Amino acid sequence: MDYSNxxxxxxxMKKSLFDQGYLDEQFCQVEDLQDEASPNFAxxxxxxxxxxxxxxxxxxxxxxxxYPKDFNKWDAYMQQLKGSCSSIGASRMKSECMSFREFCGxxxxxxxxxxxxxxxxxxxxxxxxxxxxxxxLRQAGPAGAATRPGM
Amino acid sequence: xxSKNQGPAAPRALVVEDIKVDLVVLLRMLRKLNCEATxxxxxxxAVDLFLEGKTFDIVFFDKDMxxxxxxxxxxxxxxxxxxxxxxxxxxxxxxxxxxxxQAGADVFVPKPMKLETxxxxxxxxxxxxxxx
Numbered sequence: 346m347d348y349s350n351x352x353x354x355x356x357x358m359k360k361s362l363f364d365q366g367y368l369d370e371q372f373c374q375v376e377d378l379q380d381e382a383s384p385n386f387a388x389x390x391x392x393x394x395x396x397x398x399x400x401x402x403x404x405x406x407x408x409x410x411x412y413p414k415d416f417n418k419w420d421a422y423m424q425q426l427k428g429s430c431s432s433i434g435a436s437r438m439k440s441e442c443m444s445f446r447e448f449c450g451x452x453x454x455x456x457x458x459x460x461x462x463x464x465x466x467x468x469x470x471x472x473x474x475x476x477x478x479x480x481x482l483r484q485a486g487p488a489g490a491a492t493r494p495g496m
Numbered sequence: 497x498x499s500k501n502q503g504p505a506a507p508r509a510l511v512v513e514d515i516k517v518d519l520v521v522l523l524r525m526l527r528k529l530n531c532e533a534t535x536x537x538x539x540x541x542a543v544d545l546f547l548e549g550k551t552f553d554i555v556f557f558d559k560d561m562x563x564x565x566x567x568x569x570x571x572x573x574x575x576x577x578x579x580x581x582x583x584x585x586x587x588x589x590x591x592x593x594x595x596x597x598q599a600g601a602d603v604f605v606p607k608p609m610k611l612e613t614x615x616x617x618x619x620x621x622x623x624x625x626x627x628x
Contacts, residue, residue: 428588429517
């Protein structure tokens with residue numbers, strides 16, 4: 346198997362994720378925390394992120410239904426999700442979280458609902474893309490950590 | 497590049513954070529800087545550790561947590577007389593700056609924290625411990 350080609354593909358995929366705004370520099374910071382003792386740290390954190398974020402999204406969904414116009418509660422949940430997005434560099438998701446919070450601040454129910462749908466969409470897309478990225482890295486082997494994209 | 501804090505004893509850190517992802521990343525950063533940390537999952541757990549007589553050189557508080565927030569915990573711990581411990585407020589919410597500083601924190605750092613920032617803070621604590 347051509348491992349160097351796989352690593353190039355992974356690097357290209359990661360660059361694309363940055364160029365399209367899905368990820369920001371914080372993702373590189375997370376990858377930089379990997380070492381021989383924790384070679385899969387980035388993938389472990391991302392897996393944890395998607396597990397946690399799915400739960401938070403579910404909480405927000407329930408809150409939107411059970412607590413109509415409780416903008417403080419909605420905002421509090423979304424603040425948690427936004428924080429997690431920041432921690433892993435999920436840039437587009439973070440932006441949608443911020444939009445949602447702005448609508449909460451304005452007391453705009455329709456805006457919140459539409460924004461929440463965007464949050465869910467970005468969550469799903471990012472999950473697919475990062476799953477593909479890490480699968481490629483696994484195929485590329487232990488030295489498969491892609492290099493920083495040209496930013 | 498982040499330095500490894502060797503030689504003098506590594507600072508005793510406490511991380512007060514309820515979101516797993518944020519906690520895991522910060523703990524990994526601390527470990528990379530040779531700093532092992534104790535964990536509290538909300539402000540009350542942090543306060544309880546101090547009430548038990550535990551001491552720390554540096555404490556990182558998230559802002560919004562269940563049971564007790566970061567600023568509330570900072571206020572209570574300072575009121576217990578813990579004036580020397582470096583207290584760092586960490587939040588993705590920029591409104592956290594005022595809340596933490598009014599509560600008595602030493603510094604506020606927006607999330608996500610950079611490794612270089614963390615290294616510099618730990619080095620300050622080490623320097624202070626060596627000179628004290």
